[in-house]
Amino acid sequence: MVKFAANLSMLYTEHDFLDRFQAAAEDGFKGVEFLFPYAWPAPELAARLRANGLSQVLFNGAPGREEAGERGMACLPGREAEFRDSIARALDYADALSCPRIHVMAGLMPQGVARALLRDTYVRNLAWAAEAAAREGRDVLIEPINTRDIPGYFLNRQAEAHAIVQEIGAANLKVQMDLYHCQIVEGDLETRIRQYLPTGRVGHIQIAGVPARHEPDAGEVNYPHLFRVLDELRYDGWIGCEYRPAAGTRAGLGWLRNARSALQGA
Secondary structure (H helix, E strand, O other), X not given: OOEXXXXXXXXXXXXXXXXXXXXXXXXXXXXXXXXXXXXXOHHHHHHHHHHOOOEEEEEEOOOOOHHHOOOEOOOOOOOHHHHHHHHHHHXXXXXXXXXXXEEOOEOEOOOOOOXXXXXXXXXHHHHHHHHHHHHOOOEEEEOOXXXXXXXXXXXXXXXXXXXXXXXXXXXXXXXXXXXXXXHHHOOOHXXXXXXXXXXXXXXXXXXXXXXXXXXXXXXXXXXXHHHHHHHHOOXXXXXXXXXXXXXXXXXXXXXXXXXXXXXXXX
């Protein structure tokens, strides 16, 4: 049975961040994810999780220099020491929050730097991160992201992500399959789910409507069908709800009630 996690960076923004945990629990979510936890003390976040009976299922490693618009450091030559420090900090938060997985962002491609050098840096950094995370019992995830939302992002396609995971060969390095990004870049979602899910390399799934990134029932993707496919394939991981509500989070959760009802009756 598929499980849905509320992305608290995008959902419940009508509430202050620390109040979003309770709002998600009130709507029946059992898991939460968010982008970056580092603005809040880890014990405070852990207390909110415990108070509301929630599991932290995912968060991102540090993006780098946010004031410069960075979106990760893993592919950036010369930033290895900073990258390793960010992974150590993320693992500290993962321990405090009992979070099993960390998304490591690839980063934006600098002008004038050969892609081969960026890839080599990316592979070395990911191998190091996966080894460090394995010692702590955590998974490292990489996510292909569309270049419409983040122009110049290094990793864009499922095949490339899976090739890198296979090349490194770490059991705890997996792909974060965001169906919103995948639809924009590649499409053919059912085929890609059936291709990649049985490999065991998909560590997390995320959803949003396409093209506007609103609720999953708004747009061109038939999510009820894809949920049935995931259920058929016995996907037992989390599905992160990483979308921007069109008019208030709670008012737009009809899709979730329908999905839960349909899957329970399947």
